[in-house]
Amino acid sequence: MISQLFFLLLTSVAIYVFAKNLAKIRRNILLGKDIQLNDNKAKRWQTMIKVAFGQSKMAVRPVPFILHLIVYVGFVLINIEVLEILIDGLFGTHRVLSFLGPVYHMAIGFFEILAFGVLVACILFLARRYILKIARFQSPELSGKPNKDAATILLVEIILMAALLTMNAADQLLQSRGAEHYINAGAFPISSWLAAPLFVSFNNDTLVLIERASWWFHIIGIFAFMNYLPFSKHFHIIMAFPNTFYSNLKAKGELNNMASVTQEVKLMLDPTTSTPEGYAPPTSFGVKDVQDLTWKNLLDAYTCTECGRCTSSCPQNITGKLLSPRKIVMDVRDRLEEVGKNIDANNGSFADDGKNLHSYISEEELWACNTCNACVEACPININPMEIIVEMRRYKVMEQSSAPTSLNNMFNNLENNQAPWQFSPMDRANWTLEG
Amino acid sequence: MSDFRVKTMAEVAASGEEAEILFWVGCAGSFDERAQKITKAIAKILHHAGIKFAILGTEEACTGDPAKRAGNEFLFQMMAMQNITTLNMYGIKKIVTGCPHCFNTLKNEYPELGGNYEVLHHTTLINQLLQTGKLSIRGGAFKGQRITYHDSCYLGRANDIYEAPREIIEKLDAALVEMKRSRTNGLCCGAGGAQMFKDAENGKKEVNLERADDMLETQPKVVAAACPFCMTMLRDGVKHHNKEHEIEVKDLAELVANAMEL
Numbered sequence: 001m002i003s004q005l006f007f008l009l010l011t012s013v014a015i016y017v018f019a020k021n022l023a024k025i026r027r028n029i030l031l032g033k034d035i036q037l038n039d040n041k042a043k044r045w046q047t048m049i050k051v052a053f054g055q056s057k058m059a060v061r062p063v064p065f066i067l068h069l070i071v072y073v074g075f076v077l078i079n080i081e082v083l084e085i086l087i088d089g090l091f092g093t094h095r096v097l098s099f100l101g102p103v104y105h106m107a108i109g110f111f112e113i114l115a116f117g118v119l120v121a122c123i124l125f126l127a128r129r130y131i132l133k134i135a136r137f138q139s140p141e142l143s144g145k146p147n148k149d150a151a152t153i154l155l156v157e158i159i160l161m162a163a164l165l166t167m168n169a170a171d172q173l174l175q176s177r178g179a180e181h182y183i184n185a186g187a188f189p190i191s192s193w194l195a196a197p198l199f200v201s202f203n204n205d206t207l208v209l210i211e212r213a214s215w216w217f218h219i220i221g222i223f224a225f226m227n228y229l230p231f232s233k234h235f236h237i238i239m240a241f242p243n244t245f246y247s248n249l250k251a252k253g254e255l256n257n258m259a260s261v262t263q264e265v266k267l268m269l270d271p272t273t274s275t276p277e278g279y280a281p282p283t284s285f286g287v288k289d290v291q292d293l294t295w296k297n298l299l300d301a302y303t304c305t306e307c308g309r310c311t312s313s314c315p316q317n318i319t320g321k322l323l324s325p326r327k328i329v330m331d332v333r334d335r336l337e338e339v340g341k342n343i344d345a346n347n348g349s350f351a352d353d354g355k356n357l358h359s360y361i362s363e364e365e366l367w368a369c370n371t372c373n374a375c376v377e378a379c380p381i382n383i384n385p386m387e388i389i390v391e392m393r394r395y396k397v398m399e400q401s402s403a404p405t406s407l408n409n410m411f412n413n414l415e416n417n418q419a420p421w422q423f424s425p426m427d428r429a430n431w432t433l434e435g
Numbered sequence: 436m437s438d439f440r441v442k443t444m445a446e447v448a449a450s451g452e453e454a455e456i457l458f459w460v461g462c463a464g465s466f467d468e469r470a471q472k473i474t475k476a477i478a479k480i481l482h483h484a485g486i487k488f489a490i491l492g493t494e495e496a497c498t499g500d501p502a503k504r505a506g507n508e509f510l511f512q513m514m515a516m517q518n519i520t521t522l523n524m525y526g527i528k529k530i531v532t533g534c535p536h537c538f539n540t541l542k543n544e545y546p547e548l549g550g551n552y553e554v555l556h557h558t559t560l561i562n563q564l565l566q567t568g569k570l571s572i573r574g575g576a577f578k579g580q581r582i583t584y585h586d587s588c589y590l591g592r593a594n595d596i597y598e599a600p601r602e603i604i605e606k607l608d609a610a611l612v613e614m615k616r617s618r619t620n621g622l623c624c625g626a627g628g629a630q631m632f633k634d635a636e637n638g639k640k641e642v643n644l645e646r647a648d649d650m651l652e653t654q655p656k657v658v659a660a661a662c663p664f665c666m667t668m669l670r671d672g673v674k675h676h677n678k679e680h681e682i683e684v685k686d687l688a689e690l691v692a693n694a695m696e697l
Contacts, residue, residue: 060620253593254543258508262548265512286506315623315646320639368636371504371628372588377619393506406633407505414510418496419462420632428460429492431471432441432478 032295098185109187136308167214169195286394310375325385463663470663535589586621647672
């Protein structure tokens with residue numbers, strides 16, 4: 001009874017804290033500017049099912065695709081067992097879903113195989129990152145916290161799967177010995193050879209202790225992991241779904257139109273242009289800080305799992321330039337977290353801290369971008385680093401007039417000669433006169 | 436042009452005629468010496484296919500693409516509105532461009548500013564003309580030759596046009612050899628995003644030289660391009676490796692015009 005109450009308390013606290021942190025992240029995301037992404041619902045569901053649920057963009061790289069698929073399927077299906085653990089924990093039952101009979105038997109057996117697959121995949125993931133040292137995991141933006149985050153996720157998953165298999169090993173021995181409370185249920189194709197042989201010499205009391213300890217460890221581990229998510233790149237397991245739902249459905253080549261500029265330009269070209277009721281000239285252009293980005297850009301930042309496919313396909317990064325699309329997205333998240341904490345510390349309003357997004361992202365990075373969309377194409381969950389770069393360029397040019405000299409020359413040529421070079425506009429059709 | 440005269444929209448309008456399609460030449464196609472050859476090839480192909488086309492001539496101005504990509508939305512919109520005024524004045528409905536950047540901007544970024552046209556890149560139009568039999572390639576000047584195609588970012592990823600250029604190469608009877616990075620995974624030539632007009636940032640290598648390695652790996656006779664800016668970058672890459680006498684960099688329009696002996 002005490003353990004059931006304790007379990008109830010634990011579950012409630014875990015869910016409460018998780019919900020609270022989710023609400024905070026939602027608040028942070030909504031600091032962004034509004035953008036309408038609710039059109040074409042059918043296409044949006046389709047994109048989400050294909051890209052997030054179906055992982056279609058992962059398949060480009062077969063090895064990580066298969067490893068990731070095992071972990072993903074394992075995560076989704078093994079969580080069905082967590083449902084049983086929750087019921088057992090609250091009502092003091094044991095393997096409450098075993099009334100399903102053969103289906104249950106097969107499911108538990110399948111989960112064991114999956115758990116083992118997840119365990120192996122995570123070990124291979126660790127090996128790729130820390131032994132094979134795959135290039136995209138060695139970028140400077142990953143040193144420190146992001147690297148620790150990656151290792152933590154993989155180790156926790158390995159430990160959780162090991163706990164599940166240990167629990168099953170002890171359980172099956174208790175079942176076969178006819179121990180009280182341990183009804184015969186489930187198949188154990190992995191733990192029967194991997195862990196059970198180690199335990200055969202133990203008496204029933206020790207086995208119960210191992211089984212209970214693993215059970216508690218597993219479920220506490222899951223609660224702890226759940227509450228780690230909002231602070232980790234692993235948050236993508238949730239955010240991938242809304243983020244792909246709100247994907248850009250237009251051609252990738254289209255950069256958004258700045259409506260605030262349109263009105264100004266119309267007035268400039270024709271001062272008699274009528275302005276809409278209540279029209280106020282824009283006060284700023286482009287992105288200075290995270291609040292100037294759209295909520296989708298901010299959703300992107302919380303969705304990023306730092307896989308680096310964007311960076312490893314960026315022509316500028318490939319050729320050794322400072323620009324790394326992954327860093328751009330990570331910087332947005334870091335700055336947004338900082339702004340969020342600032343708001344929390346100042347009773348709900350942001351107090352100027354003398355910093356902005358440009359304190360994180362340098363001009364050298366911004367001006368290197370080819371706007372080639374390679375990063376956008378590469379992202380398995382439809383994050384758009386390029387848009388952030390262009391918006392920050394807009395701030396540099398239209399607010400600070402700080403474009404590189406060569407680009408200012410190009411702007412001047414456009415204004416004076418209607419071409420980016422210094423040719424006379426009157427010579428534009430001269431090619432027609434030649435053979 | 437030697438055997439026909441390219442008319443401007445102003446001339447067409449003055450003579451009371453009508454043009455089916457506007458040929459948007461673009462700044463590179465108008466002024467860059469190398470790109471002018473592409474422009475002429477496109478004009479010859481259109482003329483040969485019996486299409487009534489015209490250009491804007493001195494009334495054409497940059498679409499504003501490099502300004503927009505460089506963050507100067509003011510300048511972009513000024514250029515765009517000026518062009519839209521001209522285009523709408525002539526009642527333009529259909530446009531073919533010689534440049535993927537012009538194509539992308541006219542097609543995707545002009546509608547919101549009041550410019551709504553059917554916009555085609557020249558590779559799409561040429562492919563259509565070949566499919567419908569308005570153009571036919573005989574003679575096989577490129578028969579069996581190794582041709583690799585460099586995907587322009589603004590045709591490929593930006594607008595999902597991957598097939599038309601490849602279908603043209605197929606019709607040339609050439610052997611299309613793909614680079615290791617192609618289609619959605621194609622590597623940029625290094626010019627886009629206004630990089631054409633500035634020096635690169637510090638790094639290990641120029642982007643076009645990285646791309647040149649991909650091209651050379653396929654041991655091509657011809658590198659096919661579909662963008663005047665890619666053309667500049669790829670040619671510089673080939674020259675860097677002193678291969679300009681072995682490998683030709685040609686626009687698809689030039690290849691078709693060559694094959695048809697236009």
